[in-house]
Amino acid sequence: MKHKTNSLTIQDETLRDLPSKPGVYIMKNRSAQVIYVGKAGDLKKRVRSYFTGSLDVKTRFLVRKISDIEYIITKTEYEALILENNLIKKWKPYYNINLKDGKTYPVIRITSEEFPRIFRTRRVVQDGSRYYGPYPKIHGIDRYLELIDKLFPLRKCKGPLKKRKHPCLYYHIGRCGAPCCGTIDREEYRKRVESIEKLLSRDTGSVIEDLERKMKTAAEEQRYEKAAFYRDSIESIHIVEAEQNVQDFDTDARDYVVCVCNEGHFVFAVFQMRSGKLFGTEVFRSRTLTREEDAVLEFIMLYYRKGHAPPDTVFLENSHDLTVAAEYLTGELGFSVSVRSAEDRRDRAVLRLARENALQEMEKWNRRLEQDELLKEMKELLSLSRMPRRIEGFDIAQIEGKHQVASMVSFYNGHPDKKQYRRFHITSHGNTVDDYESIREAVARRYTRVLNEGMEEPDLILVDGGKGQVSAARGILKALNLDHIPLLGLAKKEEELFRPDEKEPLRLPESSDVLRLLQHVRDEAHRFATTFNKHLRKKDIFLTTLQSLPGIGAKRSKLLLQTYGSLDEIARQDSMAVAELLKIGKDRAQEITDTIGKIRKEKPGTITP
Secondary structure: OOOOEEEEOOOHHHHHOOOOOOEEEEEEOOOOOEEEEEEEOOHHHHHHOOOOOOOOHHHHHHHHHOOEEEEEEOOOHHHHHHHHHHHHHHHOOOOOOOOEEEEOOOEEEEOOOOOOOEEEEOOOOOOOOEEEOOOOOHHHHHHHHHHHHHHOOOOOOOOOOOOOOOOOHHHHOOOOOOHHHOOOOHHHHHHHHHHHHHHHOOOOHHHHHHHHHHHHHHHHOOOHHHHHHHHHHHHHHHHHHHOOOOEOOOOOOEEEEEEEEEOOEEEEEEEEEEOOEEEEEEEEEEEOOOOHHHHHHHHHHHHOOOOOOOOOEEEEOOHHHHHHHHHHHHHOOOOOOEEEEOOOHHHHHHHHHHHHHHHHHHHHHHHHHHHHHHHHHHHHHOOOOOOOOEEEEEEEEEEOOEEEEEEEEEEEOOEEOHHHOEEEEOOOOOOOOOHHHHHHHHHHHHHHHHHHOOOOOOOEEEEEOOHHHHHHHHHHHHHOOOOOOOEEEEEOOOOEEEOOOOOOOEOOOOOOHHHHHHHHHHHHHHHHHHHHHHHHHHHHHHHHHHHOOOOOOHHHHHHHHHHHOOHHHHHOOOHHHHHHHHOOOHHHHHHHHHHHHHHHHHOOOOOOO
């Protein structure tokens, strides 16, 4: 195959000189970096279409980046497809499809070692290992592995097999054949692996027959515990198979591939049918300037090159992709694959289901993009140096100086990250009401720990309050050399934003999404602080109630609190249990539980700290 290569500048006369032949066009930016590679049945028509007529936003964006175009002529459009695929692999252009998992489902891997191992993974390595899946439900894959570990245990040790004198614990509990000690030979080990492969391939008939035979033999020999084990194993296989909720009666292996596009954002969904059942689904996202009509072909070249063996049949939505896709899968990858459109109701139903999943993934992606736009707007409005992905908000709660607490809430990408929430007992100024000092203590404790433990710094700190609260927090951050972290105060009364070194507050419209997000952070910090304060007040009431009983001091009250948690729970206890806990007589303990019971009847409603 001969190729002709030419360079040209983007001018009308040179565009007119493009050949009306099949080939590949290579677009470069001013730095001579390849930014996009495409194929065409007619180079002249395809390349000129980028510079003429009404263009969509994504195409206009690409055209602004183009400084030079090269083209390579081929004999056929199929040759152009193969060449395009090779050049994309070589240069990995930014605006071509780059698959990102929308849902990264795990697979089961059987390694290619002399004595293989089996385990769950999300990473496919092309080293001769065999892969089964993917499995959309984690509990499904774990059930398989648990069953395999009981029936056909393989070795657990990682890396090359090392000879040992004595087997490890797994051998003694029946979860390893101990090939390291020679207790199982290579042939017997291979038979175990073959049985596992049958189980994972849904070829369970022979496996179940073998287990039934062993169950019968064990029962005849009166080894009833072993017979019960085989019986339960057979039942487990049936349960695992029954978990597949999409099923038909066609035993052929089939993939259903759909594509959803929205302004340069593509979502691809693959539904895998094996032995008449939905075996797995995969969803991928890509941001690309590839044309919609070329996207599915480009996806297929990437997908089946990345460790996915094509099945007997691949179903696509658009008929114009069928011939070229079949030629690529058969000619380049060496598989005998039928690429078809969905003609009967069954196949159309599966394609619709795949499309629904792709649309759902696109909706999730769009919401994330909208959130990114909001954070970008916040960055610009507040003159931040980076996107405020991590926002930490502080608030103080107290009642007349008692139970002074502070809260710190954390938002990531505009959503609460509750695992990162923290709360603080404020102790630095006794019962004196001093919000500024409380803010200082909370901020100092939080960010001293961030420094000492090497934790991630937030992109923005928000305190509930105005200039005074901002100044108090700023002083602490400056002392810790963390005053590079942007700081903001949001006052409730006028919903004004206060920034250090800014005399006038910033006022955003009530309809501003940026203001709404900051209010959400502020209000969540207030809720978390108030909840903690109420918890402490209930605990105080609890202890006061207990200490009002004769013979129950502070120490015994705290012990009851830690053990039972509420007055109702104490009232329900047996007097002997209370007597043993408090080391008092049974009669005294009975008096305590009876008295608390009377209090609860007079004052209904559980006091729970």
